[in-house]
Amino acid sequence: xxxxxxxxxxxxxxxxxxxxxxxxxxxxxxxxxxxxxxxxxxxxxxxxxxxxxxxxxxxxxxxxxxxxxxxxxxxxxxxxxxxxxxxxxxxxxxxxxxxxxx
Numbered sequence: 001x002x003x004x005x006x007x008x009x010x011x012x013x014x015x016x017x018x019x020x021x022x023x024x025x026x027x028x029x030x031x032x033x034x035x036x037x038x039x040x041x042x043x044x045x046x047x048x049x050x051x052x053x054x055x056x057x058x059x060x061x062x063x064x065x066x067x068x069x070x071x072x073x074x075x076x077x078x079x080x081x082x083x084x085x086x087x088x089x090x091x092x093x094x095x096x097x098x099x100x101x102x
């Protein structure tokens with residue numbers, strides 16, 4: 001009788017230890033899965049932020065280039081208009097100055 005009770009108690013303890021070990025393993029697996037998911041989410045968010053920063057920098061560079069090109073085009077147009085008007089009215093200037101001197 002005592003032996004049977006001892007065997008039952010030992011079996012019960014073994015079953016409890018196995019259940020506790022299984023629960024600990026499941027908890028560890030769940031914690032590892034949660035950590036991996038969180039790390040993946042953090043990596044995705046960081047990559048997203050980096051991509052957004054790169055896109056913003058590229059857009060700013062493109063805007064700066066476009067503005068510089070537009071300013072250069074305006075300056076070139078002003079220079080061309082100035083040269084054209086100078087040559088257009090050069091004859092009048094020289095003729096009036098020559099007429100003045102004469």
